[in-house]
Amino acid sequence: MVDSPRNRKKQPDVVRQALLDCATKLALEHGLAAVSLQAVASAAGVTKGGLFHHFPNKQALIEAVFDGMMESLDREIDQELEKDKGGRGTFTRAYVRTLFADRALNNSPWSAQTMTVLADPYSKSLWHRWMNDRLVRHAETDVGMRLEIVRLAADGAWLAHVLKPDDHAGSDDTALLQELIELTEG
DSSP, X not given: OOOOTTTOXXXXXXXXXXXXXXXXXXXXXXXXXXXXXXXXXXXXXXXXXHHHHHOXXXXXXXXXXXXXXXXXXXXXXXHHHHHSOOSTTHHHHHHHHHHHHHHHHSOOHHHHHHXXXXXXXXXXXXXXXXXXXXXXXXXXXXOSHHHHHHHHHHHHHHHHHHHSOTTOOOOXXXXXHHHHHXXXXX
Protein backbone atom coordinates (compact mmCIF):
# COMPACT_ATOMS: atom_id res chain seq x y z
CA MET A 1 0.00 0.00 0.00
CA VAL A 2 1.35 3.42 -0.89
CA ASP A 3 1.09 6.53 1.31
CA SER A 4 -2.08 8.58 1.08
CA PRO A 5 -2.21 11.05 -1.83
CA ARG A 6 -1.70 14.03 0.48
CA ASN A 7 1.43 12.64 2.13
CA ARG A 8 3.33 11.20 -0.80
CA LYS A 9 5.46 12.76 -3.44
CA LYS A 10 4.75 11.67 -6.97
CA GLN A 11 6.44 8.31 -7.35
CA PRO A 12 4.92 6.69 -10.43
CA ASP A 13 7.21 3.66 -10.34
CA VAL A 14 6.33 2.98 -6.70
CA VAL A 15 2.61 3.37 -7.40
CA ARG A 16 2.78 1.13 -10.48
CA GLN A 17 4.62 -1.57 -8.55
CA ALA A 18 2.14 -1.34 -5.68
CA LEU A 19 -0.71 -1.83 -8.15
CA LEU A 20 1.03 -4.86 -9.66
CA ASP A 21 1.78 -6.32 -6.23
CA CYS A 22 -1.82 -5.87 -5.10
CA ALA A 23 -3.19 -7.38 -8.32
CA THR A 24 -0.86 -10.37 -7.92
CA LYS A 25 -1.85 -10.83 -4.28
CA LEU A 26 -5.57 -10.69 -5.12
CA ALA A 27 -5.08 -13.24 -7.89
CA LEU A 28 -3.14 -15.56 -5.57
CA GLU A 29 -5.62 -15.34 -2.73
CA HIS A 30 -8.93 -15.25 -4.62
CA GLY A 31 -8.27 -16.04 -8.30
CA LEU A 32 -8.22 -13.76 -11.30
CA ALA A 33 -11.94 -13.08 -11.04
CA ALA A 34 -11.20 -11.09 -7.87
CA VAL A 35 -8.84 -8.78 -9.74
CA SER A 36 -11.19 -5.89 -10.34
CA LEU A 37 -9.81 -2.45 -11.02
CA GLN A 38 -11.55 -1.05 -7.94
CA ALA A 39 -10.26 -3.83 -5.69
CA VAL A 40 -6.69 -3.35 -6.91
CA ALA A 41 -6.86 0.44 -6.57
CA SER A 42 -8.30 0.18 -3.06
CA ALA A 43 -5.73 -2.39 -1.97
CA ALA A 44 -2.91 -0.19 -3.30
CA GLY A 45 -4.35 2.91 -1.65
CA VAL A 46 -4.82 4.84 -4.88
CA THR A 47 -7.84 6.11 -6.72
CA LYS A 48 -9.26 4.25 -9.66
CA GLY A 49 -8.14 7.23 -11.77
CA GLY A 50 -4.62 6.72 -10.43
CA LEU A 51 -4.79 3.12 -11.56
CA PHE A 52 -5.96 4.22 -15.02
CA HIS A 53 -2.89 6.45 -15.24
CA HIS A 54 -0.78 3.28 -15.25
CA PHE A 55 -3.14 0.73 -16.80
CA PRO A 56 -5.91 1.71 -19.24
CA ASN A 57 -8.00 -1.40 -18.46
CA LYS A 58 -8.07 -4.71 -16.60
CA GLN A 59 -6.51 -6.60 -19.50
CA ALA A 60 -3.48 -4.28 -19.48
CA LEU A 61 -3.12 -4.80 -15.73
CA ILE A 62 -3.36 -8.60 -16.04
CA GLU A 63 -0.83 -8.55 -18.90
CA ALA A 64 1.59 -6.48 -16.82
CA VAL A 65 1.20 -8.91 -13.90
CA PHE A 66 1.89 -11.83 -16.23
CA ASP A 67 4.90 -10.05 -17.78
CA GLY A 68 6.34 -9.55 -14.30
CA MET A 69 5.78 -13.18 -13.45
CA MET A 70 7.58 -14.27 -16.62
CA GLU A 71 10.53 -12.05 -15.67
CA SER A 72 10.54 -13.63 -12.22
CA LEU A 73 10.45 -17.11 -13.74
CA ASP A 74 13.38 -16.18 -15.97
CA ARG A 75 15.41 -15.05 -12.93
CA GLU A 76 14.59 -18.24 -11.02
CA ILE A 77 15.62 -20.41 -13.96
CA ASP A 78 18.82 -18.42 -14.44
CA GLN A 79 19.66 -19.04 -10.78
CA GLU A 80 19.11 -22.76 -11.29
CA LEU A 81 21.24 -22.69 -14.45
CA GLU A 82 24.12 -21.22 -12.46
CA LYS A 83 23.96 -24.16 -10.02
CA ASP A 84 23.81 -26.82 -12.75
CA LYS A 85 26.80 -28.90 -13.80
CA GLY A 86 26.10 -28.07 -17.46
CA GLY A 87 25.90 -30.35 -20.46
CA ARG A 88 22.93 -32.15 -21.91
CA GLY A 89 19.59 -31.12 -20.43
CA THR A 90 20.88 -28.05 -18.58
CA PHE A 91 17.84 -25.85 -19.26
CA THR A 92 15.39 -28.70 -18.80
CA ARG A 93 16.81 -29.51 -15.35
CA ALA A 94 16.61 -25.83 -14.36
CA TYR A 95 13.03 -25.63 -15.65
CA VAL A 96 11.94 -28.77 -13.80
CA ARG A 97 13.64 -27.73 -10.56
CA THR A 98 12.03 -24.29 -10.73
CA LEU A 99 8.55 -25.73 -11.28
CA PHE A 100 8.99 -28.16 -8.42
CA ALA A 101 10.41 -25.50 -6.08
CA ASP A 102 7.29 -23.42 -6.73
CA ARG A 103 5.12 -26.48 -6.05
CA ALA A 104 6.82 -26.97 -2.71
CA LEU A 105 6.13 -23.36 -1.73
CA ASN A 106 2.44 -23.95 -2.48
CA ASN A 107 1.86 -20.21 -2.90
CA SER A 108 3.43 -19.65 -6.25
CA PRO A 109 2.03 -16.88 -8.40
CA TRP A 110 1.92 -19.51 -11.14
CA SER A 111 -1.02 -21.16 -9.43
CA ALA A 112 -3.17 -18.15 -10.18
CA GLN A 113 -1.79 -17.70 -13.67
CA THR A 114 -1.97 -21.29 -14.91
CA MET A 115 -5.57 -21.04 -16.02
CA THR A 116 -4.88 -17.64 -17.56
CA VAL A 117 -2.23 -19.19 -19.79
CA LEU A 118 -4.76 -21.74 -20.94
CA ALA A 119 -7.52 -19.24 -21.69
CA ASP A 120 -6.00 -15.83 -22.40
CA PRO A 121 -4.52 -15.36 -25.90
CA TYR A 122 -1.92 -12.80 -24.74
CA SER A 123 -0.66 -14.98 -21.89
CA LYS A 124 -0.65 -18.08 -24.07
CA SER A 125 1.32 -16.28 -26.78
CA LEU A 126 3.79 -14.84 -24.26
CA TRP A 127 4.33 -18.27 -22.71
CA HIS A 128 4.99 -19.90 -26.09
CA ARG A 129 7.38 -17.11 -27.13
CA TRP A 130 9.20 -17.39 -23.83
CA MET A 131 9.59 -21.17 -24.10
CA ASN A 132 10.65 -21.01 -27.75
CA ASP A 133 13.23 -18.33 -26.94
CA ARG A 134 14.63 -20.43 -24.11
CA LEU A 135 14.83 -23.50 -26.31
CA VAL A 136 16.65 -21.52 -29.02
CA ARG A 137 19.07 -20.15 -26.41
CA HIS A 138 19.73 -23.66 -25.12
CA ALA A 139 19.65 -25.50 -28.45
CA GLU A 140 23.11 -26.98 -27.89
CA THR A 141 22.02 -28.77 -24.73
CA ASP A 142 18.25 -29.14 -24.75
CA VAL A 143 16.98 -30.51 -28.04
CA GLY A 144 15.52 -33.96 -28.44
CA MET A 145 12.34 -35.87 -27.79
CA ARG A 146 13.41 -37.21 -24.38
CA LEU A 147 14.02 -33.72 -22.96
CA GLU A 148 10.75 -32.48 -24.44
CA ILE A 149 8.95 -35.36 -22.73
CA VAL A 150 10.57 -34.38 -19.41
CA ARG A 151 9.45 -30.74 -19.81
CA LEU A 152 5.93 -31.86 -20.74
CA ALA A 153 5.84 -34.22 -17.75
CA ALA A 154 6.90 -31.35 -15.47
CA ASP A 155 4.17 -29.16 -16.98
CA GLY A 156 1.64 -31.94 -16.39
CA ALA A 157 2.80 -32.43 -12.82
CA TRP A 158 2.47 -28.69 -12.25
CA LEU A 159 -1.04 -28.59 -13.71
CA ALA A 160 -2.07 -31.61 -11.61
CA HIS A 161 -0.72 -29.79 -8.54
CA VAL A 162 -2.71 -26.65 -9.34
CA LEU A 163 -5.92 -28.59 -9.98
CA LYS A 164 -5.77 -30.95 -7.02
CA PRO A 165 -8.14 -30.44 -4.11
CA ASP A 166 -6.52 -28.88 -1.03
CA ASP A 167 -7.02 -32.06 1.01
CA HIS A 168 -5.48 -34.37 -1.62
CA ALA A 169 -1.99 -35.60 -0.75
CA GLY A 170 -0.87 -36.11 -4.34
CA SER A 171 2.33 -37.78 -5.45
CA ASP A 172 5.75 -37.86 -3.84
CA ASP A 173 7.26 -34.69 -5.28
CA THR A 174 10.80 -35.57 -4.23
CA ALA A 175 10.72 -38.93 -6.03
CA LEU A 176 9.03 -37.46 -9.10
CA LEU A 177 11.55 -34.62 -9.29
CA GLN A 178 14.47 -37.03 -8.97
CA GLU A 179 13.08 -39.28 -11.69
CA LEU A 180 12.61 -36.37 -14.09
CA ILE A 181 16.12 -35.06 -13.39
CA GLU A 182 17.57 -38.52 -14.03
CA LEU A 183 15.78 -38.63 -17.38
CA THR A 184 17.62 -35.45 -18.44
CA GLU A 185 20.98 -37.07 -17.85
CA GLY A 186 20.57 -40.25 -19.85
